[in-house]
Amino acid sequence: MSRLTADIAHDASKVMLDDISPEARRVARHCILDLLAVTLAAWKDPLAQILLDEAKDEQSRPVSTILGSGYRTSASQAALVNGTTSHALDYDDASLALNGHPSAAILPAVLAEAEAIGASGEAVLTAFVAGYEAACRIGSLMHPDHYRRGFHNTATIGALGAAVACSRLLGSDAATVRRALGIAGTLAAGLKHSFGTMSKPLHAGWANHTGLMAARYARRGLTSREDMLDAEYGFARTMSRDHHLNRAYARPNGGWHILNNLFKYHACCYNIHAPIDAAREIMARSGIVADAIKQVTIQVSPVLDTVCNVQDPQSGLEIKFSLRHAVAMALCGVDTADIASFSDANALRPDLVAMRDRVAVEWIEAEDTFARVIIENDDGARLEATADSSIPSANLDQQEAKLTTKFAALVNPILGVGRANQVIATISEFESLEDVNVLLLGCVSD
Amino acid sequence: MSRLTADIAHDASKVMLDDISPEARRVARHCILDLLAVTLAAWKDPLAQILLDEAKDEQSRPVSTILGSGYRTSASQAALVNGTTSHALDYDDASLALNGHPSAAILPAVLAEAEAIGASGEAVLTAFVAGYEAACRIGSLMHPDHYRRGFHNTATIGALGAAVACSRLLGSDAATVRRALGIAGTLAAGLKHSFGTMSKPLHAGWANHTGLMAARYARRGLTSREDMLDAEYGFARTMSRDHHLNRAYARPNGGWHILNNLFKYHACCYNIHAPIDAAREIMARSGIVADAIKQVTIQVSPVLDTVCNVQDPQSGLEIKFSLRHAVAMALCGVDTADIASFSDANALRPDLVAMRDRVAVEWIEAEDTFARVIIENDDGARLEATADSSIPSANLDQQEAKLTTKFAALVNPILGVGRANQVIATISEFESLEDVNVLLLGCVSD
Numbered sequence: 001m002s003r004l005t006a007d008i009a010h011d012a013s014k015v016m017l018d019d020i021s022p023e024a025r026r027v028a029r030h031c032i033l034d035l036l037a038v039t040l041a042a043w044k045d046p047l048a049q050i051l052l053d054e055a056k057d058e059q060s061r062p063v064s065t066i067l068g069s070g071y072r073t074s075a076s077q078a079a080l081v082n083g084t085t086s087h088a089l090d091y092d093d094a095s096l097a098l099n100g101h102p103s104a105a106i107l108p109a110v111l112a113e114a115e116a117i118g119a120s121g122e123a124v125l126t127a128f129v130a131g132y133e134a135a136c137r138i139g140s141l142m143h144p145d146h147y148r149r150g151f152h153n154t155a156t157i158g159a160l161g162a163a164v165a166c167s168r169l170l171g172s173d174a175a176t177v178r179r180a181l182g183i184a185g186t187l188a189a190g191l192k193h194s195f196g197t198m199s200k201p202l203h204a205g206w207a208n209h210t211g212l213m214a215a216r217y218a219r220r221g222l223t224s225r226e227d228m229l230d231a232e233y234g235f236a237r238t239m240s241r242d243h244h245l246n247r248a249y250a251r252p253n254g255g256w257h258i259l260n261n262l263f264k265y266h267a268c269c270y271n272i273h274a275p276i277d278a279a280r281e282i283m284a285r286s287g288i289v290a291d292a293i294k295q296v297t298i299q300v301s302p303v304l305d306t307v308c309n310v311q312d313p314q315s316g317l318e319i320k321f322s323l324r325h326a327v328a329m330a331l332c333g334v335d336t337a338d339i340a341s342f343s344d345a346n347a348l349r350p351d352l353v354a355m356r357d358r359v360a361v362e363w364i365e366a367e368d369t370f371a372r373v374i375i376e377n378d379d380g381a382r383l384e385a386t387a388d389s390s391i392p393s394a395n396l397d398q399q400e401a402k403l404t405t406k407f408a409a410l411v412n413p414i415l416g417v418g419r420a421n422q423v424i425a426t427i428s429e430f431e432s433l434e435d436v437n438v439l440l441l442g443c444v445s446d
Numbered sequence: 447m448s449r450l451t452a453d454i455a456h457d458a459s460k461v462m463l464d465d466i467s468p469e470a471r472r473v474a475r476h477c478i479l480d481l482l483a484v485t486l487a488a489w490k491d492p493l494a495q496i497l498l499d500e501a502k503d504e505q506s507r508p509v510s511t512i513l514g515s516g517y518r519t520s521a522s523q524a525a526l527v528n529g530t531t532s533h534a535l536d537y538d539d540a541s542l543a544l545n546g547h548p549s550a551a552i553l554p555a556v557l558a559e560a561e562a563i564g565a566s567g568e569a570v571l572t573a574f575v576a577g578y579e580a581a582c583r584i585g586s587l588m589h590p591d592h593y594r595r596g597f598h599n600t601a602t603i604g605a606l607g608a609a610v611a612c613s614r615l616l617g618s619d620a621a622t623v624r625r626a627l628g629i630a631g632t633l634a635a636g637l638k639h640s641f642g643t644m645s646k647p648l649h650a651g652w653a654n655h656t657g658l659m660a661a662r663y664a665r666r667g668l669t670s671r672e673d674m675l676d677a678e679y680g681f682a683r684t685m686s687r688d689h690h691l692n693r694a695y696a697r698p699n700g701g702w703h704i705l706n707n708l709f710k711y712h713a714c715c716y717n718i719h720a721p722i723d724a725a726r727e728i729m730a731r732s733g734i735v736a737d738a739i740k741q742v743t744i745q746v747s748p749v750l751d752t753v754c755n756v757q758d759p760q761s762g763l764e765i766k767f768s769l770r771h772a773v774a775m776a777l778c779g780v781d782t783a784d785i786a787s788f789s790d791a792n793a794l795r796p797d798l799v800a801m802r803d804r805v806a807v808e809w810i811e812a813e814d815t816f817a818r819v820i821i822e823n824d825d826g827a828r829l830e831a832t833a834d835s836s837i838p839s840a841n842l843d844q845q846e847a848k849l850t851t852k853f854a855a856l857v858n859p860i861l862g863v864g865r866a867n868q869v870i871a872t873i874s875e876f877e878s879l880e881d882v883n884v885l886l887l888g889c890v891s892d
Contacts, residue, residue: 050666054659058520059507074504150684155632186601186645187652189635193679199632199670202663206633213500217648220496224645233639238596 002245005229008137009177012130012164017122017431020129024256025431026396028125028132030403031103033427034093034263035086036067036443037403039108041339041410042088043068043445047198051081051205063116068414070444075109075116079162079212082108084205087154088198089339090320094262094270095132096390097252098139098157099147101204102261105158106131109208110165113215114436121433123169129258131165131211136257138229138236140247146240147192155190155203156239160228162211163218170219175226182224184214185235260392265402266336268320269308270389274371275300275323276330277387282375283331285385290332290351292378295358298323299372302363309361316343327373328355337406414445448691451675454583455623458576458610463568463877466575470702471877472842474571474578477549479849479873480539480709481532482513482889485554487785487856488534489514489891493644497527497651509562514860516890521555521562525608525658528554530651533600534644535785540708540716541578542836543698544585544603545593547650548707551604552577555654556611559661560882567879569615575704577611577657582703584675584682586693592686593638601636601649602685606674608657609664616665621672628670630660631681706838711848712782714766715754716835720817721746721769722776723833728821729777731831736778736797738824741804744769745818748809755807762789773819774801783852860891 017025042048043066052069055077062072066081073081086092087104095102107128114124138157147153163184167177187210190203218224228234236243253260266276275298282288300323310322319325320342332355334341346352364372369390375383393399404424411420419442426439433439463471488494489512498515501523508518512527519527532538533550541548553574560570584603593599609630613623633656636649664670674680682689699706712722721744728734746769756768765771766788778801780787792798810818815836821829839845850870857866865888872885879885 047668050663050668053666054662057507058504058522060520061503061505074506076504150679182640182643183645183648186598186637186640186649187635189633191632191679191681191684193671193674193677193681193684194628194632197628197669197671199629199668202629202668203632216500217496220499222493222496222645222648223643225639225643228639231639233596233637235637235639238637238639 001227002230004141004245004248005178005181005227006174008134008164008229009181010174012134012168013172013174013177015126015130015168017126020126021256023254023396024129024258025125027258027261028129029427029430030263030399031093031107031128031258031261032430033403033407033424035103035107036423037407037410038089038091039067039082039086040414040443042085043414045085045088047088047201048081048085051084055081064112065115065440065443067443068445075112076209076212078112079109079208080205082112083208084201087201087204089267091264091267091339093264095136095139095257095260096262097136097257097260098153099143100139100152100154100158102132102135102158102161104204105154105207106135106161106165106211109162109212110169111436111440113166113169113212115440118435118437119169121430121436124436125431127165127169130168131161132258133256134164135161136252137248140250141229141244142236142240142242145242149240150192151239152190152192152194152203155207156188158204158207159184159188159210159214162208163214166212166215167218170215172215172219176218178226179222179224180215180218182226182228183217183222184211185228186224187214188235262389262392263399263403265406267339267342268326268336271304271308271368272323272326273389274369274387275327275373276336277389278371278373278385279327279330281385281387282373282383286383288377290355293331293355293358293375294378295376296327296331297360297362297374298327299362299364299374301366301368301370303368305363313347315347319347323361324356324359325352327359328352331355338409415443416446447673448676450587450691450694451624451627451673452620454580454610454675455627456620458580458614459618459620459623461572461576461614463572466572467701469700469842470575470704471571473704473707474575475873475876476709476845476849477539477553477574477704477707478876479853479870481549481553482869483853483856484535484537485513485528485532486860486889488531489860491531491534493534493647494527494531497530501527510558511561511886511889513889514891521558522655522658524558525555525654526651528558529654530647533647533650535713537710537713537785539710541582541585541703541706542708543582543703543706544599545589546585546598546600546604548578548581548604548607550650551600551653552581552607552611552657555608555658556615557882557886559612559615559658561886564881564883565615567876567882570882571877573611573615576614577607578704579702580610581607582698583694586696587675587690588682588686588688591688595686596638597685598636598638598640598649601653602634604650604653605630605634605656605660608654609660612658612661613664616661618661618665622664624672625668625670626661626664628672628674629663629668630657631674632670633660634681708835708838709845709849711852712772713785713788714772714782717750717754717814718769718772719835720815720833721773721819722782723835724817724819724831725773725776727831727833728819728829732829734823736801739777739801739804739821740824741822742773742777743806743808743820744773745808745810745820747812747814747816749814751809759793761793765793769807770802770805771798773805774798777801784855861889862892
C-alpha cells in the first residue's frame, strides 16, 4: 500500500510561506492576477448570471464577494459562482501536470474562504500553492488514463486540490487534510463529454464548491477514508488505470509545479497559441506587411485536427478553434489577446478571410503544443519560426508585463482604469496584505 | 445511438398522477412515511449535526425545513442535510433495480423544493415517482458493472433521479429534463470506498443537492449535453462497461419499479433480514421458547461471509453485521426493528451470547437475499423456514401496518405520540394536500 494521501496531506499541512521559493510565490501572484482578470471579464456572461441569480435566491449570510457584481453571499456560493465564471471564457491558465486548469479549480474557493474568515495574503498564497502542488501531483499520478477515459481533470482532481488548499487556509492538521481528501475524492465529478456547453465551466465552480465543503466537513469531524489516493477502490484507482506513484513523487522543474504554470495570452484554444506566437515572431522580426504574404504553412501535430482545425469558420466561437483563421488574424495585426477580437464580424471580415485562404495546415510528427510557421512572400523570400506553448516563461519580468497588459485589456472596461490599477498594485504586494478583503471588495464593476 | 436520455426525459415531463397506478401511489406514500421515520430518528446523529451547523452558518433564506431541528434554510441546504440524515442509520428503503437507496437520494430534494415553492401533495407524489422510475431505469442500464467498479449507485445515479424528480416538480419540459440529466450526469459522484464512514450517508445528501441544483440550472437555461445516458463518453458509458438498454426499457413487475421497493424492518444489514424473518416465523408458528432451542443453522449465500458474518461481535455496530447475533436476538424476543436494540449492551448480554453460541452459519448456493433457518429443539424436533428479502410485499395493507409500527417506534420519541400520529394521518391523504408545508412544518422535535 502506498501512502501518497498521507504524504500529500502532511506536506500541505506543514508548508509555510518561507518554504516556497520567491519565484514560485511570484508565479502564484501571477495566477491571482490572471484569475481575477478572466473572472471579471466574464461576470456578465449568461452562465455567470444564472449562478448569480441562484446565489441571490439563497440570500445567504454576506461574507464573500461574487466578483464583478459585488453581491456578497456565503463562501461556498462565492466559490461556486466565481469558480465557474473564471473558466467561462476558457482564457484561464493551465498546467500540463494536472492536465487542466488549476487556478480556476482552486483559487476562487481559497479567496472566498479567506474573505469569510479575514485571512491574510500570506495565508492565501501559502494555501493556494499547497493546493496547486497537490493537484499537480494527483494529476501526474493519474495521467493520461483518467482524462482519456472521459473525466475532466479540472473538475475531478480540481476538487481535491481545492480541498487541500482550503484545509491549509483553515490550518487543518495532516489527519484532517487526509479526511478532506477522502471527502473530496468521493464527491469529485466532471466529464469531458460536457465540453462545448456551459457545464464545462460549471465543473470548475463545482470543484471549488466541493473542495471548500470537504475541507469544512473534515474540520467539523466528518469521517471518510484516509487512503483515498492509495486504496484499490479509492478515487485514483476507480477512475484511472494509471497510478504513476513515481511521477507523483518526482520533483518538478524548479522544485514547484507552479513554476511550470502556463498562461494564455490569446483568447482562443491553447493549441493555437504556438502557431500565433510563431507567426507574430516572423512579422516582428522581418517587418513584412500582410499584403506581401503569398502563402502560409502551419505545421502542427495531427492531434489538432479534431481540436482546432475548423477550416472555414463562420462565427466568433468557431474562429477560437480555427488554426487558419486565428493565424490570419495575427498576420493582419488583429489583437488576439482581446476577447472582442473573436467576434462573428471578424469571422466574416473580407481581408481576414482572404488571408485565411492563403493559409494551409500541414501535419508533422510533434508534440501538440509545438508549431512551425512558414511564410512565403511575393518576392520569393521564405521566413520561418517555431514556438512551443508547453514551455513556461523563463523570464518572470516579461511574464508579469504580459499578464499586466492582459489584465488591463480585460479589466479596465469593467472596473475603470483607476481601480484596475489599484488591483494590480495590491496583488504586487499580496504577501504583505493583512486581510484579503481589501482586494476582493475592490473587484466590483462600476 | 440510443435515445434513452430523451425517452426518460419525455416520460418524466409527461407523467401525471392519474397515470400512476393506485398501488404505485400507495407505495410512494409508504416511501414518504418511511423516509420521514428514518430521517427524524437520526436528526441528532453527529453527522446530521455537522451538516446542520454548516447550514446555520450560511443563514440562507428560510424556505425549507431541516427535519427534526426545524431550522429553515434554502432548499438546496435542506436537501443536502435531510438527504444525508435519511441515510445515516442505513435503515432506509432499497431498490434492486437501482441497486441502492432511491428514497434517500431523491425524496428529500423533492420535499425541500416543494416546501420552498408551496407545491401540492399531488405534485410531490408525481415528481417522486418520476424520479424513482428514472433512477431504476438508469440503474438497470448500468448494473452490475457500475457498482462493481467502485461507484455507489445511491450517490451517482441518485443524483440523476433527483434531477428528474425536481425537474418534474418544477414543470420542466422534456428538453429541459434532458439538460438537467446532462448537468446531473456530469456532476454525479460517490465511491463505495467510503462505506463504513460518514461519507456514505453524505453521498445521499450530495445526490439530492446535486440533482436539485441540476434541475434549477437547467430551468435557468444552463446548457449541457442532452445525450448523457447514450453518448460514448457520457455518464453511463464512462462509468460502466454495462449498457443494458433492453433492461432500461423493460417493464418492471406491476408496471412500476416503485412497486418492487424493499423496506427495512430490522435496524441492521439488509442481508440479515431474511434470516431474522425465517427465525421469527418458526418462533411464531411453533410457539417454542428460547430455552428449548438446542441448535440453530442459518443457510445463506457465501457472499454474505464478507458482508455480515461477524462471528463474535463486541459492539452495537458489529451486531448490525452479525448473522449469528442478530438471529439470536430475534430468537430471544429482542425487537430488531428498534434501533436501540443494536447497542453495545446487547452485544454482551449473557443470554444473547449464549444463544449466539448455539447458532451456526452454513453456506449454500442461493441468492444473497435468501435464507433458510433450521432449529433443533431439546426434544429432537426439527423446525425449518425460509425467507427471501428480495420479494416486495404482496400485501400493501400488511406493509402499511408494519411501516406504521416502525414509524411509531422511531418517531414517537422525537415528535411525541400526538404529532407523530398526525404525520401518519397527513401522509395517508398525501395526494389531497394543497401544500406540503403542513407536513414538513410538523416534523420538528419537541
